[in-house]
Amino acid sequence: MPAADSLTTAPDREELSARYSGLLDVLRGAAASADTAGELPEEVFAALRASGVLGAAVAEEYGGLGGDAVLTNRLIELVAAADPSMAIILFQHYAVSARIGEWGTDAQRARYLPLLAGGEWIAASAWSESGAGADKRNLATKATRVEGGWRLDGAKTFTTGAGLAQVYLVLAQSAEPSGKQSTYGSDGQTFFLVEAANPGLVADTGMDLVGMRASATGFVELHACEVEDSAVLGPLGEATSIIAGVRESGATLGAVSTGIAESAYRLALAHAERRGLAGQQAVRYRLVDLAARVEAARALVERAGRRDSAEPGITTLHSKLIASTTSEEVCQEALRLLGSAGFLRSHPLNKLAQDARAVGLMGPTNDLCRELVSARWTA
CATH class of the missing domain: 1.10.540.10 (Acyl-CoA dehydrogenase/oxidase, N-terminal domain)
Structure with a gap:
């Protein structure tokens, strides 16, 4: 192309x-x-x-x-x-x-x-796994040195794009951690680029999710998955430096949440106009409040992307927290405005509400965002 x-x-x-x-x-x-x-x-x-x-x-x-x-x-x-x-x-x-x-x-x-x-x-990221915790400090996926490269063994969960991606960014423990403290991940962890064609990688999209159901979020299993040294991305054993840089980049899941909130607001506005409710002051005021909250979340996401604050990484974390919380609240308020119409299972607002909740649980989860922000106060 x-x-x-x-x-x-x-x-x-x-x-x-x-x-x-x-x-x-x-x-x-x-x-x-x-x-x-x-x-x-x-x-x-x-x-x-x-x-x-x-x-x-x-x-x-x-x-x-x-x-x-x-x-x-x-x-x-x-x-x-x-x-x-x-x-x-x-x-x-x-x-x-x-x-x-x-x-x-x-x-x-x-x-x-x-x-x-x-x-x-x-491309897809394969970082999370059962029992590792949201902070990825206890990885069971191991990278073992073999002649000419590495052998990866382990299993990843909640991998978005599993089965769709042609290349996965896999996080694995390549050396025993020294005990050095880190809020996210630990030393001795390395990123590997593993292609879907590798016979040692098996993707399974069998997760039956409540929200984000079409995101192909599932499992990635690695069984004697051999890769060459050329598959290592970044410094060996220093994945935490790459992870920290992700926050500094300004790219934020808050953008997903802002889009969900915008869609929920638009559905509420269309319902009010269709039912002739927009002339009611109480309804107009509620719609204005929804629009204002969407704009506030969008402004913080924009600021994160510009990276013009004194601490861009903190702004990125704030944007995810505020936007994801806002999207959940906007969806719920929009459903209340719809009344019985929103009680229908098929109404798109119900899907949006489930999707909005899902973003808060995605890494870094909202609680981990809070931990990462507050860590500087206890350092």
Whole structure:
């Protein structure tokens, strides 16, 4: 696929919405049926690949848009307003693309970035696992030295895009931890780029989720999964430095939550107009309050993307906390405004409310965000 037009200066939401209107229409049209089926139809991925959106976080020299966190956050928000499940897949794709761009070797960039930018490949993160805790300090997935590379053994849970991705960013314990304290992860952990074609990697999308049902969130099992030394991303045993850099990048799950909140507000507004309630002062005021809360969350997400605060990493964590909490509250208030109409299982607001709750549980979870922010007070 040829390189898309550069978007190094991020257009505003309205321009992006117009530019990618075809993709957003496809997402909106498929969202309800995809949620019921628990998977996204192929036409969604065809539209995604054709749009050029997948290359937003990839440098232009590799066929991407060369965008920063402002652009990716805005795109994630727009996609989330159409289909939150697709937004989560896209967020993880951007995160891995950016990590390869930042920490990858020349060979890794040349191998993966053109494929990720052009839409031929989708990337996913495989960090979480049962019993490790949200802070990833007790990994059971081990990386053992073998001749010419490494053998990975373990199992990952809640991997978004499992079974869809062609490359996974896998976090594994490559050496015994020294006991050095870290709020997220521990020393002796390493990131590996593992391709889906590796016979030692098996993806299973069997999780029956309450929210984000079409996000292909599932398990990734690694059984004697052998990779070469060239699969190591970043410094050996220093994954925590890469993890810390993710927060500093300004990319935030708060963008997903803001898109959900915007969609919930729009549904409430449409209901009020359709039922002739917009003329009632009490209803108008409630709608104004919803709109104001969405704008406040969006402003913090924008600030995180700009990275213009004294502590960009803290702003990113704040944006996730505020936006995810706001989206849950906006969904609930919108449902109250709908009254009995919102009690129907099929109403899209109920799906949005479940999706909104899911974001708060995604890593770093909201409680871990609070821990990461408060850690500086006890250091």
